[in-house]
Amino acid sequence: MQRSAAVERHAELTAELRRHDHAYYLEAKPRISDHDYDRLYHELLDLEKQFPELVTPDSPSQRVGGAPLKEFQQVQHALPMLSLENTYSRDEVKAFVTRLQKLLPGEKLEFVVEPKVDGVAVSLRYEHGVLTLGATRGDGTTGDDITANIRTIRSLPLRLVAADADPRADGSRGGVRTVASVPKVLEVRGEVFMSRKGFLRLNAERAAAGEELYANARNTTAGSLKQLDPALVAKRPLEVMIYGTGRVETDDDSPPLRHHETLQWLRALGFRTADRTWLCQSAEELIAAIDELDQVRRGFAYDTDGAVIKLNDFAQRERAGHTAKAPRWAMAYKYAAEQARTRLKAITIQVGRTGALTPVAELEPVLLAGSTIARATLHNEEDMRRKDIRLGDCVMIEKAGEVIPAVVGVVKEQRTGKEQAFRFPATCPECGSKVTRSGTNAAAGLEPQESDGAEEDNVVWRCPNPDCPAQVRGRIEHWCSRGAMDIEGGGEVLAAQLVRSGLVLDVADLYKLSVPEVAALERMGEKSAQNFIAGIEASKRQDLWRLVFGLGILHVGAGVAKALGRAFPSLDELRAASVDQLAAVRDVGAVIARSTFQWFNDGRNRALIERLRKAELNFQSALYHPQSAAGPLSGLTFVLTGTLPSLTRDEAATRIEAAGAKVSGSVSKKTSYVVAGDEAGSKLEKARKLGVKVIDEAEMLRLLANPQTAAGTSK
Numbered sequence: 257m258q259r260s261a262a263v264e265r266h267a268e269l270t271a272e273l274r275r276h277d278h279a280y281y282l283e284a285k286p287r288i289s290d291h292d293y294d295r296l297y298h299e300l301l302d303l304e305k306q307f308p309e310l311v312t313p314d315s316p317s318q319r320v321g322g323a324p325l326k327e328f329q330q331v332q333h334a335l336p337m338l339s340l341e342n343t344y345s346r347d348e349v350k351a352f353v354t355r356l357q358k359l360l361p362g363e364k365l366e367f368v369v370e371p372k373v374d375g376v377a378v379s380l381r382y383e384h385g386v387l388t389l390g391a392t393r394g395d396g397t398t399g400d401d402i403t404a405n406i407r408t409i410r411s412l413p414l415r416l417v418a419a420d421a422d423p424r425a426d427g428s429r430g431g432v433r434t435v436a437s438v439p440k441v442l443e444v445r446g447e448v449f450m451s452r453k454g455f456l457r458l459n460a461e462r463a464a465a466g467e468e469l470y471a472n473a474r475n476t477t478a479g480s481l482k483q484l485d486p487a488l489v490a491k492r493p494l495e496v497m498i499y500g501t502g503r504v505e506t507d508d509d510s511p512p513l514r515h516h517e518t519l520q521w522l523r524a525l526g527f528r529t530a531d532r533t534w535l536c537q538s539a540e541e542l543i544a545a546i547d548e549l550d551q552v553r554r555g556f557a558y559d560t561d562g563a564v565i566k567l568n569d570f571a572q573r574e575r576a577g578h579t580a581k582a583p584r585w586a587m588a589y590k591y592a593a594e595q596a597r598t599r600l601k602a603i604t605i606q607v608g609r610t611g612a613l614t615p616v617a618e619l620e621p622v623l624l625a626g627s628t629i630a631r632a633t634l635h636n637e638e639d640m641r642r643k644d645i646r647l648g649d650c651v652m653i654e655k656a657g658e659v660i661p662a663v664v665g666v667v668k669e670q671r672t673g674k675e676q677a678f679r680f681p682a683t684c685p686e687c688g689s690k691v692t693r694s695g696t697n698a699a700a701g702l703e704p705q706e707s708d709g710a711e712e713d714n715v716v717w718r719c720p721n722p723d724c725p726a727q728v729r730g731r732i733e734h735w736c737s738r739g740a741m742d743i744e745g746g747g748e749v750l751a752a753q754l755v756r757s758g759l760v761l762d763v764a765d766l767y768k769l770s771v772p773e774v775a776a777l778e779r780m781g782e783k784s785a786q787n788f789i790a791g792i793e794a795s796k797r798q799d800l801w802r803l804v805f806g807l808g809i810l811h812v813g814a815g816v817a818k819a820l821g822r823a824f825p826s827l828d829e830l831r832a833a834s835v836d837q838l839a840a841v842r843d844v845g846a847v848i849a850r851s852t853f854q855w856f857n858d859g860r861n862r863a864l865i866e867r868l869r870k871a872e873l874n875f876q877s878a879l880y881h882p883q884s885a886a887g888p889l890s891g892l893t894f895v896l897t898g899t900l901p902s903l904t905r906d907e908a909a910t911r912i913e914a915a916g917a918k919v920s921g922s923v924s925k926k927t928s929y930v931v932a933g934d935e936a937g938s939k940l941e942k943a944r945k946l947g948v949k950v951i952d953e954a955e956m957l958r959l960l961a962n963p964q965t966a967a968g969t970s971k
């Protein structure tokens with residue numbers, strides 16, 4: 257074939273295959289048989305073999321390109337990816353409307369209600385119509401570059417082509433028709449998911465191959481997107497639903513100024529959007545739409561867990577603004593979790609890394625919200641007693657927050673009299689130590705909570721032995737986890753093997769491991785051992801907050817660890833800090849300060865730190881930035897408590913600090929002002945007891961505007 261003819265035929269084939277992809281994946285109306293599709297596809301491949309210069313990145317042949325990656329690159333989002341305020345209450349929906357009406361007085365408000373797809377958030381960037389980047393949400397500011405994986409999603413266009421916008425995906429109705437031109441830059445935001453059918457088919461294939469089944473579609477989707485080899489990802493039935501835009505740059509005025517039209521525009525550009533949306537103008541209409549969505553959503557091909565309500569007009573959105581985490585112009589209404597009924601066959605006891613003993617229900621497997629459930633948590637002994645849960649009972653289970661299923665109650669009418677009470681063990685099932693209920697385990701001193709866990713301590717039985725294999729395993733796994741030191745491969749299974757083999761007794765031992773030692777473990781290959789050791793080596797350079805989080809100090813979650821990393825230049829300074837110094841850190845309250853202090857002053861933990869130092873781990877904090885002392889309010893200390901009417905706590909703290917004052921997490925006699933908002937709790941009480949001046953947000957703003965009116969600025 258002549259080159260010119262080849263160029264022409266290539267263009268034809270490309271366009272035709274794209275049309276068929278669109279018909280198949282977006283309209284679910286294939287126009288040709290699979291066989292004919294394959295024929296066209298192979299013709300394209302042959303042509304590209306003959307004329308390799310015809311292979312462009314957006315060719316249908318290039319969905320799976322390139323070798324597996326070593327790791328994902330980090331990418332910064334052009335506009336942050338915010339999350340949504342969640343609620344289960346209709347009253348909150350009404351309050352949301354009232355709040356917006358107050359923010360936008362006298363304006364006519366219109367909302368769009370759309371399904372909340374239960375998948376994984378992504379941001380996709382098109383430059384001059386070509387897909388150039390696919391990224392995960394990450395922390396909202398930076399995510400992983402998963403472009404290669406995103407490209408494998410067949411329903412997603414690799415190149416955008418301007419077309420007629422049609423309000424109906426199937427083109428059956430005329431309506432408004434606008435011609436979309438392709439923007440210079442278009443970032444779209446959406447949710448990657450697996451349809452229920454796709455998920456079931458995938459699991460059926462795995463069952464046939466004798467492989468373990470996946471628990472649910474959402475987690476399998478998340479796991480798929482994390483794969484480094486796009487060829488593997490291509491085998492997963494991933495799809496993507498687009499629900500909005502990020503940055504958009506065009507030469508004309510084609511991008512719509514309202515959400516509803518934007519969805520049509522996106523559809524015209526070739527994206528899949530929600531199956532149904534509702535336009536509403538009042539709280540009553542919103543609630544009606546939410547109810548209607550609840551009726552129809554089971555008919556969708558994918559799982560949904562709520563309704564998203566969004567202000568339609570972009571200019572109004574701008575005026576409504578956002579808090580640090582979520583826009584004020586949108587919210588999610590979540591539908592109550594689905595429940596299922598099944599038989600409680602047995603109860604086992606799990607020992608966590610904090611030594612906490614958790615009773616686990618072993619169930620007759622049952623289908624719940626799309627996944628098969630055979631185990632569920634029973635929380636603790638107290639909870640079991642309150643619900644009067646007995647072995648052999650017929651129980652109701654529910655997916656709490658869509659993650660871990662829980663037993664929520666007993667169907668007492670089903671009792672036969674043969675059910676048996678369960679006796680909580682007096683000794684740890686892992687190490688045989690006598691279990692205690694006297695608060696937390698001081699030496700191991702752990703738990704990933706940032707809340708004040710005081711009440712919980714009394715109901716939880718704990719194994720007091722810090723060397724208990726279950727706790728050691730848990731600590732290793734936590735250290736390696738993605739949110740902490742991010743050592744790939746250091747999951748439950750390997751952690752258990754390392755501990756069982758005696759190779760690892762604490763996290764410092766990880767840094768003495770060798771490839772042959774790890775490779776000799778059961779089911780470990782040379783290659784995975786090498787990767788694991790490389791991961792351990794790389795973790796030495798992780799920033800301080802990850803290390804601090806990884807230590808598993810009671811109440812020190814990732815957020816607190818970051819706050820500590822901002823406040824202290826190095827682990828040595830942090831270790832030497834007094835309770836008061838710790839409590840003076842923003843986001844660190846008295847409870848956290850005490851537990852952090854205790855942890856660092858425990859002999860065992862000190863020795864552990866020294867061994868980590870010897871292993872040459874990074875002890876410096878890249879987040880550290882000293883607070884500027886100079887400012888009109890320097891010398892003053894503020895404590896924020898409760899919900900402020902207009903500012904988030906972060907926003908308020910930033911303003912206070914900008915004026916030179918300090919923001920502390922706990923109230924003491926030295927506190928200059930407590931700024932109290934709605935539902936202020938113990939800090940407000942303490943301020944009153946100590947006679948500390950309490951002000952509201954308005955007064956705080958006045959102070960910031962007129963610092964000379966503040967009491968004691970000179971102290």
Ligand code: IVH
Nearest residue numbers: 338339340370371372373377447499564583
């Ligand atoms: S809008 C700034 N619309 O829910 C608004 N989100 O908690 C950002 N989600 O991370 C989100 N369906 O991944 C929006 N129709 C929808 C959605 C949706 C699912 C996810 C999204 C986000 C999370 C919000």
